Amino acid sequence: MDESQLARDLLHGSPAAFDRFVDTYNNKIFRYSYTMCRQREDAEEVAQETLLKVFQNLDQLHDPERLKPWIFRIAKNACLMKRRKSVFAPKTELSLDELKPSKDGGDGKSIEIADWSLRPDELAENSELRQALDRAVADLPDIYRAVFLLRDAESLSTEDTAEILDISTDAVKTRLHRARLALRKHLDEHLRTKGVSA
Amino acid sequence: MQNRDCSTIFALLSEYLDHDLPPADCEELEQHIRSCEPCVAFVDSLKKSVALGQTYSPSAEPPPLAPEVKQSLKEAYERMLAAREKK
Numbered sequence: 492m493d494e495s496q497l498a499r500d501l502l503h504g505s506p507a508a509f510d511r512f513v514d515t516y517n518n519k520i521f522r523y524s525y526t527m528c529r530q531r532e533d534a535e536e537v538a539q540e541t542l543l544k545v546f547q548n549l550d551q552l553h554d555p556e557r558l559k560p561w562i563f564r565i566a567k568n569a570c571l572m573k574r575r576k577s578v579f580a581p582k583t584e585l586s587l588d589e590l591k592p593s594k595d596g597g598d599g600k601s602i603e604i605a606d607w608s609l610r611p612d613e614l615a616e617n618s619e620l621r622q623a624l625d626r627a628v629a630d631l632p633d634i635y636r637a638v639f640l641l642r643d644a645e646s647l648s649t650e651d652t653a654e655i656l657d658i659s660t661d662a663v664k665t666r667l668h669r670a671r672l673a674l675r676k677h678l679d680e681h682l683r684t685k686g687v688s689a
Numbered sequence: 690m691q692n693r694d695c696s697t698i699f700a701l702l703s704e705y706l707d708h709d710l711p712p713a714d715c716e717e718l719e720q721h722i723r724s725c726e727p728c729v730a731f732v733d734s735l736k737k738s739v740a741l742g743q744t745y746s747p748s749a750e751p752p753p754l755a756p757e758v759k760q761s762l763k764e765a766y767e768r769m770l771a772a773r774e775k776k
Binding site for chain 1: 703772
């Protein structure tokens with residue numbers, strides 16, 4: 492979807508754009524906030540509050556290209572408010588050392604690694620692996636999950652993600668790398684124990 | 690990863706996959722990977738894991754918006770458009 496065209500259509504009062512926007516972003520924001528808050532009810536409220544704030548303040552969006560990061564910043568703040576009321580999660584850090592693969596055997600050169608020979612599309616079609624990915628994302632400490640969701644799942648840029656989360660671009664890169672390594676490790680363990688077939 | 694080179698590579702892999710590394714670092718990294726079997730396997734697994742992560746979407750679906758909620762959104766939208774018209 493062309494996000495900036497959608498923003499322009501909305502600002503021109505297009506009823507079709509309103510419906511398309513509500514359907515798309517209610518879904519997107521619900522899924523984002525559900526992954527962050529882990530409560531259905533909170534996620535529903537965050538999605539509705541975000542949409543309401545978007546419509547109340549859309550005329551303040553000067554650059555239609557910025558629609559998506561602008562909305563996710565509103566959603567992130569709404570999500571934080573919910574979590575302040577409920578969960579006080581400690582800031583857990585992931586260290587690079589714990590994400591490295593283990594050495595395999597006595598030659599000191601090989602590593603323990605699963606069979607990753609399937610193509611990415613074959614891996615993506617495997618429902619057990621997708622469930623393993625769901626669990627792996629849920630297990631990520633909050634600060635890493637937040638970056639992973641925006642950078643990889645929502646394809647936002649490093650700069651936009653930094654702005655949404657109020658952190659530096661270097662912090663985005665560091666957290667994204669560790670999030671990816673943690674997900675890889677989780678999936679690798681799944682593949683080694685359960686295997687997967689095309 | 691068994692030696693210093695592998696550890697250095699390990700820390701740079703996301704930037705490498707995102708094409709964010711300076712060309713000189715990228716060349717050095719590729720040179721190492723060409724001669725390091727464990728790194729080849731590891732990079733392949735990370736690349737596929739990242740590709741899978743980029744298709745991530747939680748299985749939870751939002752319920753359809755209640756008509757009164759959709760109506761209040763529409764009203765907020767129309768108020769914003771009217772205020773914008775007056776400016």
